[in-house]
Amino acid sequence: MTPSDKNRKVIYAKRPSGAPTTDCFALQDMPVPVPGDGQALIRNDYLSVDPYIRMRMEEKDSYAPVMAIGETLVGRTVGQVVISQIGGLAAGDWVVGRLGWQDFSVAGAADLQKIDLAAAPATAYLGALGSTGITAWVGLMTFGRPQAGETVLVSAASGAVGSVVGQLAKLQGCRAVGIAGGAAKCALVKEAFGFDDCVDYKSPRFAEELAAAVPAGVDVYFDNVGGPILDAVLPLLNNFARIPLCGLVSQYNATEPYGVKHLREIFNRRVTMRGFVLSDHKDLWPAATQALAQAYAAGKLAYRETIADGLENAPQAFIDMLDGRNVGKQLVRLRPA
Amino acid sequence: MTPSDKNRKVIYAKRPSGAPTTDCFALQDMPVPVPGDGQALIRNDYLSVDPYIRMRMEEKDSYAPVMAIGETLVGRTVGQVVISQIGGLAAGDWVVGRLGWQDFSVAGAADLQKIDLAAAPATAYLGALGSTGITAWVGLMTFGRPQAGETVLVSAASGAVGSVVGQLAKLQGCRAVGIAGGAAKCALVKEAFGFDDCVDYKSPRFAEELAAAVPAGVDVYFDNVGGPILDAVLPLLNNFARIPLCGLVSQYNATEPYGVKHLREIFNRRVTMRGFVLSDHKDLWPAATQALAQAYAAGKLAYRETIADGLENAPQAFIDMLDGRNVGKQLVRLRPA
Structure with missing residues (x-):
């Protein structure tokens, strides 16, 4: 990454009536954000697209506020730290967080969770272990x-x-x-x-x-x-x-x-x-994470992924997932492997 | 009561399709039953007709088994002991129990509960206090x-x-x-x-x-x-x-x-x-009974009753109650006041 790199993001362009279509989304080029004190810049490798996002596309609030037109789509990503101004987090570390449908994100320590690629592949932290x-x-x-x-x-x-x-x-x-x-x-x-x-x-x-x-x-x-x-x-x-x-x-x-x-x-x-x-259940995350990691380590937690390639294809991957075309976790690969 | 008295009962004659009609019920004259050892004979004064009975008229079991055609309608009554072969229960005592749509019932101690008419009128024990x-x-x-x-x-x-x-x-x-x-x-x-x-x-x-x-x-x-x-x-x-x-x-x-x-x-x-x-909640009856009695004694538990007269009018009272024509508890008076 150099400062001249752009940050592509998918923004919410139009409310759907019924099934969303690709014109509900728009790709936008933005400058790569610069992390401030206590923040890090993350390059997102994989994006998780999930059914709950459809609810946030409604006109009416559901359990979470609706997204505004023009907002970056919400979603969890896994990626690598590029620049860190957070103690205990170094460039090259892998993290997971709710960083949105975009190539790069800036976030503070509270919104990032370090993950261990020796224990499981990065994408597992968006799925069965996440x-x-x-x-x-x-x-x-x-x-x-x-x-x-x-x-x-x-x-x-x-x-x-x-x-x-x-x-x-x-x-x-x-x-x-x-x-x-x-x-x-x-x-x-x-x-x-x-x-x-x-x-x-x-x-x-x-x-x-x-x-x-x-x-x-x-x-x-x-x-x-x-x-x-x-x-x-x-x-x-x-x-x-x-x-x-x-x-x-x-x-x-x-x-x-x-x-x-x-x-x-x-x-x-x-x-x-x-x-x-x-x-609502943040208090249960540690117990759940531990139980899932144990089951995975014991070979008792299989998972499947459907991976679409390229941020520009994230809207179609989301539409297909709502239509049941995926198997297991629907992901989008943001950076060529 | 003399042995020559008859016991009138309402039996279940026909399954309804939609709203029950009076021909779903039939009045039957039977001999007054004779209490055995550990049993009492009760003359029922008031009968409670309740919505749940409609569910037991279905063809398919709900939370309780359906009633068979020919069975006496189920329902709680309040009445007076005529003959007692139960220790601690005497002729003239007032009791409440699930004794059915009939003038007289025989029951054991486990199915009868003594009530105190000094604390509240008999019918309250079928309603707000029951x-x-x-x-x-x-x-x-x-x-x-x-x-x-x-x-x-x-x-x-x-x-x-x-x-x-x-x-x-x-x-x-x-x-x-x-x-x-x-x-x-x-x-x-x-x-x-x-x-x-x-x-x-x-x-x-x-x-x-x-x-x-x-x-x-x-x-x-x-x-x-x-x-x-x-x-x-x-x-x-x-x-x-x-x-x-x-x-x-x-x-x-x-x-x-x-x-x-x-x-x-x-x-x-x-x-x-x-x-x-x-x-399902028999364990909660004592706490509930106590709380209700306290509220009633404190003048904080009002109730209303709609009382139909005569066992022969119980089916119509039940039909009217399902149609929302009652106010408060729907009862049937079995014995002229």
Whole structure:
């Protein structure tokens, strides 16, 4: 990097109606920022694109404020320190942080976390060992509270969060059953992530196949999608089942929300449904990080990545991910390998 | 009572499709039962008819098994002991129990609870001081967890459970807001039960009026009705709101369940929705009973009753209650006063 390098960033150009299109985003060239006292300049190597960003593209605040038009897209990155004015952080160190869709970022110590590439590849810290894995752990352990022998059902099971949930459920001695779209994803869920079973929601016999996959009913439904799949699961819940509601990806692009019909089961089965977002649970990060690192070191935490190349392709990667075209964690490589 | 007296009972004659009709019930004359060892014969004075019975008329088990055709309708009664073969229980004692829609019942000690008519009228033990009040207390205190200064919103607020919930919320230092059908019920909710406000769900401006009644948002939504009212409340919830789901009376008669569209708010606002039924919480009865008795003795627990006359009119009273024609607790007087 020299001072003449430019910093490319993706800014939020237009609010989508329904599914976002590439013209909702715009690429902008800016000067590379200069770190002040107590800051560092980071060159971002990989960018994580995540479903929650779709919610921040709405006109109305969700759990987080919406993004303003003209703002740099939010997202976590992993990269290397170029210049450091932070004690204990040196040029060449690898860090992870919420540094946005851009080549370079300036950040203070509180927004950066050093990572160890001897323990795992850099991209794992955006996925299974990072906020994705922590989301899975917090939702499952805190709100799912699985007991050995119980059945844990997970939607978007081949996705970044879902795939970790199933593996954590297995480590708890549970039966782990996934829901995913298509035979290839279902095979991956079973073979790569070790779920006991996986049901294809695109199958015309989905409801029957789902019931057959959970012969003892469902004790924990870790839901990433909401909508009609949630409706299909509700009648299969056991008494006192728990539903950690991690997202509603099926609804983010919907202009008319789906009406869920089987809420009576929440009453009948005395179910607890709990929405959660990771940022409320900073106190649990150390425990989650440790548990995930241990599982990974023991060879019990597999993950998959779908990597798009080039910042200019980040909008399309995001659009494809919302459409379920990714497998595992959707990343964008910002610097040629 | 003489041995020649007959015991009239209401039996379950036909499954309803949608709203029950009187031909779903049949009156039957039976001999008065004879208590065995460790049993007592009770003459029932008042019968409580409750929404949950509609769920037990379904073809499919809900939280409780369905009633079989030919079975005596379930329901709690208050009455007097006629013959006792139970130690500590004498003829003339007043008891409450789940003794069914009938003039006379035989029951053991475990199914009877002595009540004190010096402390409150007999019918109160079927309502505010009985399982109805306990339902309100358990749902609000255990799953609503109201904090002083919070807003507690209650549907079916003029009903037996709802009216107690609001009064308990006031005792906790909360703002209590009700939802009820019609101006008369809303006036009662405010004037007799002391809610801070009450919104008429039949108003064409319901959504606006509801929003205006909860200027600081909703922290606890104690829901008795589900359906479109739940959908109207969801966008008004505050972060970390709690929804104790006590029933879905708007849905019991529905042949096609209403689809709830705003579940995204459960995620956005990190809401906990929890279905509950009283029978799971026997351990909380003593605490609840004591709290309710104290509030009543202090003049802080008002209640209303709608009383139908005669066992033969119990089916119509039940039908009317499901249609919201009652105010407060719906009872049936079995013996002329």
